[in-house]
Amino acid sequence: MEKKKKTTIYDIAKEVGTSAATVSRVLSNSGYPVKDELRNKILEAAKELNYSPNIIGRMLKKNESRDIGVIVPNISNPFFPQLVLGIEQEARKRGYNILLCNSFRDFETERKYIQSLCQKQIGGIILSSVNEDYVFLEEIQQSGVKLVVLDNDSGDLKCNKIGFDYVKGGMMAIDYLVEMGHRDIAFISSPFTKKSRSKAFEGYKLGLYRNNIAFTDEYLMISDIEKEFENTTYEFENGKCMVDRLLRLEKCPTAVFAVNDMTAFGIVQRIINLGLKVPEDISVVGFDNLELSSMINPPLTTINQPSIETGRLASRILIDSMNETRREDISISLEPSLVIRNSVRNLRI
Amino acid sequence: MEKKKKTTIYDIAKEVGTSAATVSRVLSNSGYPVKDELRNKILEAAKELNYSPNIIGRMLKKNESRDIGVIVPNISNPFFPQLVLGIEQEARKRGYNILLCNSFRDFETERKYIQSLCQKQIGGIILSSVNEDYVFLEEIQQSGVKLVVLDNDSGDLKCNKIGFDYVKGGMMAIDYLVEMGHRDIAFISSPFTKKSRSKAFEGYKLGLYRNNIAFTDEYLMISDIEKEFENTTYEFENGKCMVDRLLRLEKCPTAVFAVNDMTAFGIVQRIINLGLKVPEDISVVGFDNLELSSMINPPLTTINQPSIETGRLASRILIDSMNETRREDISISLEPSLVIRNSVRNLRI
DNA sequence: TTGTATGCGTTATCAT
DNA sequence: ATGATAACGCATACAA
Numbered sequence: 001m002e003k004k005k006k007t008t009i010y011d012i013a014k015e016v017g018t019s020a021a022t023v024s025r026v027l028s029n030s031g032y033p034v035k036d037e038l039r040n041k042i043l044e045a046a047k048e049l050n051y052s053p054n055i056i057g058r059m060l061k062k063n064e065s066r067d068i069g070v071i072v073p074n075i076s077n078p079f080f081p082q083l084v085l086g087i088e089q090e091a092r093k094r095g096y097n098i099l100l101c102n103s104f105r106d107f108e109t110e111r112k113y114i115q116s117l118c119q120k121q122i123g124g125i126i127l128s129s130v131n132e133d134y135v136f137l138e139e140i141q142q143s144g145v146k147l148v149v150l151d152n153d154s155g156d157l158k159c160n161k162i163g164f165d166y167v168k169g170g171m172m173a174i175d176y177l178v179e180m181g182h183r184d185i186a187f188i189s190s191p192f193t194k195k196s197r198s199k200a201f202e203g204y205k206l207g208l209y210r211n212n213i214a215f216t217d218e219y220l221m222i223s224d225i226e227k228e229f230e231n232t233t234y235e236f237e238n239g240k241c242m243v244d245r246l247l248r249l250e251k252c253p254t255a256v257f258a259v260n261d262m263t264a265f266g267i268v269q270r271i272i273n274l275g276l277k278v279p280e281d282i283s284v285v286g287f288d289n290l291e292l293s294s295m296i297n298p299p300l301t302t303i304n305q306p307s308i309e310t311g312r313l314a315s316r317i318l319i320d321s322m323n324e325t326r327r328e329d330i331s332i333s334l335e336p337s338l339v340i341r342n343s344v345r346n347l348r349i
Numbered sequence: 350m351e352k353k354k355k356t357t358i359y360d361i362a363k364e365v366g367t368s369a370a371t372v373s374r375v376l377s378n379s380g381y382p383v384k385d386e387l388r389n390k391i392l393e394a395a396k397e398l399n400y401s402p403n404i405i406g407r408m409l410k411k412n413e414s415r416d417i418g419v420i421v422p423n424i425s426n427p428f429f430p431q432l433v434l435g436i437e438q439e440a441r442k443r444g445y446n447i448l449l450c451n452s453f454r455d456f457e458t459e460r461k462y463i464q465s466l467c468q469k470q471i472g473g474i475i476l477s478s479v480n481e482d483y484v485f486l487e488e489i490q491q492s493g494v495k496l497v498v499l500d501n502d503s504g505d506l507k508c509n510k511i512g513f514d515y516v517k518g519g520m521m522a523i524d525y526l527v528e529m530g531h532r533d534i535a536f537i538s539s540p541f542t543k544k545s546r547s548k549a550f551e552g553y554k555l556g557l558y559r560n561n562i563a564f565t566d567e568y569l570m571i572s573d574i575e576k577e578f579e580n581t582t583y584e585f586e587n588g589k590c591m592v593d594r595l596l597r598l599e600k601c602p603t604a605v606f607a608v609n610d611m612t613a614f615g616i617v618q619r620i621i622n623l624g625l626k627v628p629e630d631i632s633v634v635g636f637d638n639l640e641l642s643s644m645i646n647p648p649l650t651t652i653n654q655p656s657i658e659t660g661r662l663a664s665r666i667l668i669d670s671m672n673e674t675r676r677e678d679i680s681i682s683l684e685p686s687l688v689i690r691n692s693v694r695n696l697r698i
Numbered sequence: 699t700t701g702t703a704t705g706c707g708t709t710a711t712c713a714t
Numbered sequence: 715a716t717g718a719t720a721a722c723g724c725a726t727a728c729a730a
Contacts, residue, residue, distance in 0.1 A: 006492060008723055019701045024725055032726095035699060050488065055468045056414075057723030060405045060706045076434055076640070081424045088451060097465065100449045102437060116446065119404045139399065143355060236644055265644040272646050291425070295585055295614040297621050297646045357707055368717045373709060384715060406707030409722045 007049040015045045027053065059121065068318060069117035069125040070098050073105045077262075078290045079307055080128070083150075086311020087126060094319050103129045111136065118145055123322040126150065126314045130194070146321040148314045151196060160317050161331045162310060166196050166287075169303040169336030170203015171210070173257050173285045176301075176338055178211045181347030182255040182283060186219040188242045188267060189259035190235055197259050200287055204257055219253055221245055239266020247274070254347065255283035261290045264300055268343065279345035289339050299341035306334055356398040364394045376402065408470060417667060418466035418474040419447050422454045426611075427639045428656055429477070432499075435660020436475060443668050452478045460485065467494055472671040475499065475663045479543070495670045497663045500545060509666050510680045511659060515545050518652040518685030519552015520559070522606050522634045525650075525687055527560045530696030531604040531632060535568040537591045537616060538608035539584055546608050549636055553606055568602055570594055588615025596623070603696065604632035610639045613649055617692065628694035638688050648690035655683055 009023040016023070018038060025032040026042045034042075045051075059065055070087055072080045084100060091098050099117060103110035110129050114136075117125060124146035134157045141147055147159040177185050185208070192198040201220075208215050223238045239258060243266075246252065258264035264286030268278050278284055278298055286293060286302035293300040313332065320326050358372040365372070367387060374381040375391045383391075394400075408414055419436055421429045433449060440447050448466060452459035459478050463485075466474060473495035483506045490496055496508040526534050534557070541547040550569075557564050572587045588607060592615075595601065607613035613635030617627050627633055627647055635642060635651035642649040662681065669675050 006723095009725095010723080020724080021702075021726080022700060024723095025700090028725070030725080033699065038700085050492075052464065052468055052492070054409075054470060054723050056405055056409045056470050057706090058725075060403075060409050060708090060722090061724050061726085063706065065405075074434075075424070075430045078427065078430075078641075081427075081430050085423075085425055085451070097448065097450075099446065100433075101446075102434070115401065119401055121403060121405050143399075143401070233640060233643070262644075265641075269644060269646055269648075291582060292427075292614075292641050292644075294582075295611075295618060295641075296644065297618055299618075355707095359707085369707090370709085370718075371716060373707095374716090377709075379709085382715060387715085403707050406722090407709070409706085409724090410708045410710080412722070 006054070007051045008054070009051075011049055012042060012045045012051060015049065016041045018042070027051070028058070063121065065121050065123055066095055067097050067099050067120065067122045068315075068322075069101065069114070069122050070128075071101045071103050071110060071113055071125065072128045073130075074102055075100070078292060079288055079305070082291070082307035083128065083311040083314075086308035086313075087315045088311075089308075090312045090315030091319070094315075096315075096319060105130060107133075114140060118143065124148070124318045126318055127152075146318055148318045148321075150310065150314060158329055160321060160329050162314055162317070163331070163333040164196075164305055164310070165333050165336055166199030167203040167206065169287060169305070170200040170257070171207040172203075172336055172338050173287065173303055174204055174207025174211065176340070177255050177257065177283065177285060177344065178207075178213070180255075180283070180344050182253075182344075183211075183213055184219070184251065184253035184255070185213070186221060186246055186253040186256040187259070188221045188239060188246070188256050188263060190223050190238050190263065191225075192222070200259050218249060233262075235260060235262035236266040236269075239263040239268075240270040241266075243267050243270035243274070253282070255285070255344065257285050257287075259287060261286040261288040261293045261300060261302055264293075264302065264343075265296060268296065268298070268300070279343050283344040285344060293339075294341065298343050301341045301343045302339050304337045304339050310334060355403070356400045357403070358400075360398055361391060361394045361400060364398065365390045367391070376400070377407075412470065414470050414472055415444055416446050416448050416469065416471045417664075417671075418450065418463070418471050419477075420450045420452050420459060420462055420474065421477045422479075423451055424449070427641060428637055428654070431640070431656035432477065432660040432663075435657035435662075436664045437660075438657075439661045439664035440668070443664075445664075445668060454479060456482075463489060467492065473497070473667045475667055476501075495667055497667045497670075499659065499663060507678055509670060509678050511663055511666070512680070512682040513545075513654055513659070514682050514685055515548030516552040516555065518636060518654070519549040519606070520556040521552075521685055521687050522636065522652055523553060523556025523560065525689070526604045526606065526632065526634060526693065527556075527562070529604075529632070529693055531602075531693075532560075532562055533568070533600065533602040533604070534562070535570060535595055535602040535605040536608070537570045537588060537595070537605050537612060539572055539587050539612065540574075541571070549608050567598060582611075584609060584611035585615040585618075588612040588617075589619040590615075592616050592619035592623070602631070604634070604693065606634045606636075608636060610635040610637040610642045610649060610651055613642075613651065613692075614645060617645065617647075617649070628692050632693040634693060642688075643690065647692050650690045650692045651688050653686045653688050659683060 009020045013020045013023045023042050026034050026039050088098050101113040126148045128150035149161050187204045189197050221242045264284050271278050286300045289302045289304035293302050358369045362369045362372045375383050375388050437447050450462040475497045477499035498510050536553045538546050570591045613633050620627050635649045638651045638653035642651050
């Protein structure tokens with residue numbers, strides 16, 4: 001179990017009786033002309049000596065890395081594995097690797113990871129988090145690191161952005177509910193510490209408005225404490241709690257719109273636990289379309305946010321930008337869509 | 350948007366009027382004595398010039414990396430985010446970063462990732478996958494890379510291993526079901542392409558045996574095709590299909606034991622869709638204890654496999670091994686536990 | 699077509 | 715306490 005020194009191009013050069021330069025030319029597929037006989041000897045010796053190139057040496061020389069950083073709040077939130085999968089698929093396709101970091105929505109953690117990433121001389125970062133320290137991010141960019149920011153309507157910062165139309169998503173949910181004959185619709189959410197939540201709420205209100213339904217204050221149910229960083233099931237628990245509050249209302253709504261699917265899961269479970277039925281007694285619409293939303297009972301009607309596609313797109317944009325295929329920043333907003341399953345009752349029949 | 354050359358220790362040295370060596374001594378926290386006045390000037394200049402060390406240079410020189418590779422089959426399978434979380438928590442605590450790869454249970458993909466990781470001069474790999482090419486892995490190890498293999502009873506390969514007692518888990522499930530008065534218990538699974546599945550089945554059989562229940566061939570339900578690499582919901586769909594087969598049996602079992610929670614989700618949903626009830630008509634026990642198992646209806650009784658703890662342990666073992674705190678390989682098997690929720694009916698009352 | 703020499707940014711060795 | 719210099723492994727400009 002002794003440390004076997006790794007073989008370098010010099011070892012191979014010595015073995016074959018040529019120079020390191022020639023070995024490098026062959027082994028790095030540089031396309032540089034080398035006589036076939038010699039080339040073969042080098043290739044042979046490389047196998048023989050079990051040569052594996054040291055990427056670090058190459059990186060130092062060429063000052064380019066094939067890595068891109070990805071920062072997400074928490075990989076345990078089922079939305080993000082899908083996102084990461086999309087990013088990775090596209091990245092691998094182009095020969096890039098991803099370096100994954102969980103920020104836990106903590107500002108300092110995120111900042112440290114970004115710094116650490118930069119010290120590794122990565123070419124770009126996909127940032128799905130809440131860093132609003134624009135000066136910091138601008139510094140990062142000026143040092144040559146490309147950025148794709150997800151879901152952050154940071155008006156000021158000039159960089160690539162991929163957004164999602166949460167407002168429209170919220171409106172679609174309400175439209176559908178109204179179409180199904182509902183007019184008493186509650187909105188259940190965790191605190192508006194994320195833009196996505198307040199946007200969805202905005203959609204809720206606009207949806208009511210354009211369907212001529214007055215917004216009722218007591219139908220807006222937001223929990224008090226935000227502690228999701230500790231516990232992934234926070235949203236779920238919150239959904240459960242809010243149901244209790246809901247049922248204490250003098251006029252109980254016929255439907256609820258949840259700020260996300262996890263919350264909806266909690267809502268559905270609590271309703272059922274109480275001996276009521278979804279959607280017979282209360283209808284529920286979620287937001288996200290997690291893979292698991294189709295697996296619960298009843299299968300959840302929800303607004304789809306295209307996670308994998310977002311990931312792919314982010315990868316593509318970042319890598320293009322790193323290769324300077326495109327110099328101007330790009331800004332895209334993805335569209336929600338309604339996924340009808342089984343958690344909404346049609347009051348019209 | 351011009352490329353601003355990054356500042357190096359030489360720039361700082363020039364600025365301050367000292368040598369690069371001294372700058373390095375200060376900025377790398379080497380503990381080497383440098384006069385306070387000079388040290389401060391260097392620190393100041395570093396801030397001033399916005400210096401950020403180039404890890405690549407350091408790595409090349411010191412030939413050590415603070416990265417560890419992690420290979421999982423598919424981050425979309427909800428078990429793995431938890432595992433990765435555990436790995437990362439522990440790794441960060443000790444100053445290591447993780448490089449995540451999805452092998453999609455594909456042999457060649459996995460092999461390529463391992464090679465790529467090694468070329469990056471990482472110190473170790475946590476491998477949660479199915480590479481059974483021992484010679485390959487041995488080569489890797491001989492080149493100095495430490496290995497922690499998860500869930501792979503590769504008898505031959507000498508390296509760190511963390512296992513899980515699937516057999517015992519299976520037995521616990523059956524014991525519990527019997528305790529609740531069940532004797533007609535089916536086993537539903539996807540094909541035995543993973544050790545965990547055949548082991549769980551072994552536990553199923555042993556459980557029946559020690560409870561004096563004869564194993565019935567027709568209660569063993571395994572789907573025909575394995576195509577999970579394409580579709581994460583494969584297990585779920587499979588569970589649904591198998592229910593149909595189950596109900597065609599002349600004597601329908603009172604309970605089913607699912608090879609994993611995802612499969613159980615499908616089973617539960619299909620049963621309910623058919624107008625039957627869980628657990629009133631059919632009881633279901635799962636295997637894994639995904640976070641979501643508590644969120645479905647009814648909440649799933651299942652066998653817990655400690656994902657986060659496994660991750661933490663793997664990190665700890667790998668890093669210790671890299672630091673040669675411990676030289677001998679270690680081999681641990683983690684214990685299952687029963688999580689009782691609401692998907693099993695007590696026939697005794 | 700091949701070889702020599704240099705430099706990427708850092709740390710370590712050896713003088714001073 | 716500080717500075718000059720070599721070395722890490724590789725790729726490349728230049729010479730031959």
